[in-house]
Amino acid sequence: MQDPIRRLDALNYYTATRKYDDSYPRLTQDLDADVVVIGGGFSGINTALELAEHGITNIVVLEGRHLGYGGTGRNGGQVMAGIGHDINLVARHVGPEGMKSLFQIASLGAGILRGRAEKYGIDADVHRGYGYLATNARQERTLRAWQDEFREAEPDEDIELLTGPAVKDVIGSGAYCAVLKHMGGGHVHSLNLLLGEARALTGYGARIFENSEVIEVEYGGRIRVRTGSGSVTASKLLWACDSFLRRLEPSIHAKTINTYSFQIATDPLPDDLVARISPIRGAYSDIAPVINYFRVTAENRLLFGSATRFVEYFPRDYAAWTRALMLQIFPYLRDTGIAFAWGGPMACSANLFPQIGTLEGRPNAFFVQGYSGFGVTPSHIVCKILAEGMSEGSARYDLMSSIPHMRILGRDRLRPAVMSAAKTWHQITGYFHGR
Numbered sequence: 001m002q003d004p005i006r007r008l009d010a011l012n013y014y015t016a017t018r019k020y021d022d023s024y025p026r027l028t029q030d031l032d033a034d035v036v037v038i039g040g041g042f043s044g045i046n047t048a049l050e051l052a053e054h055g056i057t058n059i060v061v062l063e064g065r066h067l068g069y070g071g072t073g074r075n076g077g078q079v080m081a082g083i084g085h086d087i088n089l090v091a092r093h094v095g096p097e098g099m100k101s102l103f104q105i106a107s108l109g110a111g112i113l114r115g116r117a118e119k120y121g122i123d124a125d126v127h128r129g130y131g132y133l134a135t136n137a138r139q140e141r142t143l144r145a146w147q148d149e150f151r152e153a154e155p156d157e158d159i160e161l162l163t164g165p166a167v168k169d170v171i172g173s174g175a176y177c178a179v180l181k182h183m184g185g186g187h188v189h190s191l192n193l194l195l196g197e198a199r200a201l202t203g204y205g206a207r208i209f210e211n212s213e214v215i216e217v218e219y220g221g222r223i224r225v226r227t228g229s230g231s232v233t234a235s236k237l238l239w240a241c242d243s244f245l246r247r248l249e250p251s252i253h254a255k256t257i258n259t260y261s262f263q264i265a266t267d268p269l270p271d272d273l274v275a276r277i278s279p280i281r282g283a284y285s286d287i288a289p290v291i292n293y294f295r296v297t298a299e300n301r302l303l304f305g306s307a308t309r310f311v312e313y314f315p316r317d318y319a320a321w322t323r324a325l326m327l328q329i330f331p332y333l334r335d336t337g338i339a340f341a342w343g344g345p346m347a348c349s350a351n352l353f354p355q356i357g358t359l360e361g362r363p364n365a366f367f368v369q370g371y372s373g374f375g376v377t378p379s380h381i382v383c384k385i386l387a388e389g390m391s392e393g394s395a396r397y398d399l400m401s402s403i404p405h406m407r408i409l410g411r412d413r414l415r416p417a418v419m420s421a422a423k424t425w426h427q428i429t430g431y432f433h434g435r
Contacts, residue, residue: 004058012342013265014073014305019123020195027062027209034058035390036225036232038214038248039240041072042190042379043368045197047238049116050387052195052204060232062225064213067198068191070244074344076263076293078283079113079186081150082106083378085267085352093403095106101399105385107153109377110184112384113193122196125298129282130185132172134178139287142433143180150182157184159326163318171284172276173329179284187295189284190376214248219362236390239367242348242375247412249367255349255352256370259419262318262343263305264326265297266336274300277330289430290423292325301339302326307346307373310427312419348372348422350406354382356389356403366390370405400414 034056037044039064046057060183061067083106086091090098117126134140140163147161163178198208209230218224223237227337239249243258274281274296283295294304304326308315315321320339327334349355349370359365368386371378382400389397410418 002118011340012432013075013263013297013340014068014189014191014342017189017297017299018195019192020199022195022199024063024067024132024208027212027232030231031060031207031233033060033130033232035236035238036223036234037061037238037240038225039063039070039238039242039244040067040198040208040210041070041240041242042194042375043156043242043383044240045194045201046379047240047368047385047390048206049201049204049386050384051391052201052206054387054391056391057205058396059201060234061206061208062212062214062232063210064244065206066210067208071242071344071346071371072194073155074261074263074342075190075193075376076283076303077187077190077295078130078285078293079126079187079188079196080283080374080375081108081110081153081182082374083381084354084374086212087353089351090353090403091161094399098112098399101396103149103153105381105396105400107383109381110186111382113188113377114239116197116200116380117188117193120196120200122193122200124193124196125189126186127188127281127283128183128186128191129280130182131282131284132180132182133171133176133284133286135176135286135288137177138433140178142287143178147180150299152182154184157182157435159184168279170280172278172281175329175373181280183280187296188376198251217249219359219365222362223365235364237365238390239369239388241364242369242371245347245369249359252355252367252369254407254411255355255405256347257408257415257418258347259307259312259423260314260343261277261305261307261346261373262315262322263303263341264319264338265303265321265340266333267339268300269296269302271300271335271350277302282356289426292329294326294329302330302333302336308409308423310415310420310424312423331435332404346371346373347351350408351403353403354378354400355403355405356397357405382435
């Protein structure tokens with residue numbers, strides 16, 4: 001049976017449009033470091049960069065393939081508000097004051113991301129403008145509540161709920177009855193952002209190695225991480241593999257489960273058609289339990305993505321499957337060609353909230369995972385907080401790392417059945433809650 005990851009590697013918009021040609025050597029020696037990071041996506045690079053900005057620069061990053069091989073190079077590039085699918089799911093673990101802190105934290109991501117691109121001059125097609133889309137009255141009520149919450153968190157941003165004919169001022173589709181315009185959100189070329197951040201990281205003296213798959217970790221006061229041709233011994237370790245952990249660390253592998261998302265990008269579209277699709281030239285997602293998400297790229301392509309709704313399966317022709325969803329929203333694109341089609345796994349936690357902390361009994365071994373499909377913006381928030389925990393400590397790190405992480409039974413042998421049950425339950429509860 002063909003490896004689904006390899007099957008999804010063929011036509012990826014991000015790798016085809018990368019602007020940075022940087023590559024990094026394979027680890028072929030034994031090194032000492034203060035921090036070793038396993039994983040070269042947003043989580044690993046961002047945490048390392050946060051540490052470097054605060055003076056911890058003797059860092060080694062190990063990536064098994066190439067930077068951005070995982071979720072960072074397989075997403076929709078959406079710059080959204082928030083930190084998880086439903087922050088209220090963790091309320092019982094953190095209490096009222098904790099929830100207040102989490103709401104404050106959740107509004108930071110877009111600013112961190114844009115600030116980083118500006119600080120280091122990263123060419124990553126950063127655009128402002130986001131639309132949260134409702135298809136029924138229940139979802140419209142949810143957007144009204146979100147409007148109040150977003151305005152309270154970001155009073156200086158242009159945030160407005162539009163209904164009826166005014167929806168077409170934000171999105172060129174008749175599929176929606178309401179849209180919450182949030183100009184503080186937007187979209188980004190995620191792979192170019194990552195590669196620019198990696199270049200900034202090496203500017204501080206940190207070392208990055210690609211094609212350096214980890215095969216063994218020996219824990220202790222000093223942690224030794226071994227690859228096929230070298231090793232790194234460090235005071236602290238960060239596991240930042242998310243959906244590509246591949247059972248390397250069983251204690252955290254058991255606390256997420258992978259599902260798949262699929263994306264397409266069209267041929268370049270004429271300017272008048274782009275203006276019809278996206279008057280604000282923003283990014284969009286509906287608020288169904290399993291979302292459709294889309295945006296117009298810098299080259300005037302429509303990038304559209306989604307995942308299966310109720311039953312977990314891998315479409316035989318995932319490009320045609322995703323295109324059919326696109327045409328439900330934009331039927332006037334039926335004659336438009338599809339230039340790219342790709343996808344990949346997403347590591348989902350039981351509460352759909354990112355996980356950070358240390359391994360039990362190993363206070364110098366940290367981890368971050370479980371973005372549940374919402375990784376581009378939250379990773380920039382979460383990794384800032386994680387870096388605080390890995391260095392001087394902080395109340396924000398203590399809060400986020402205190403949230404318990406449930407083991408997911410059957411996450412390997414019964415994965416399709418477990419995911420199908422979870423998606424069905426998520427759809428049913430989402431229907432009644434309007435999100």
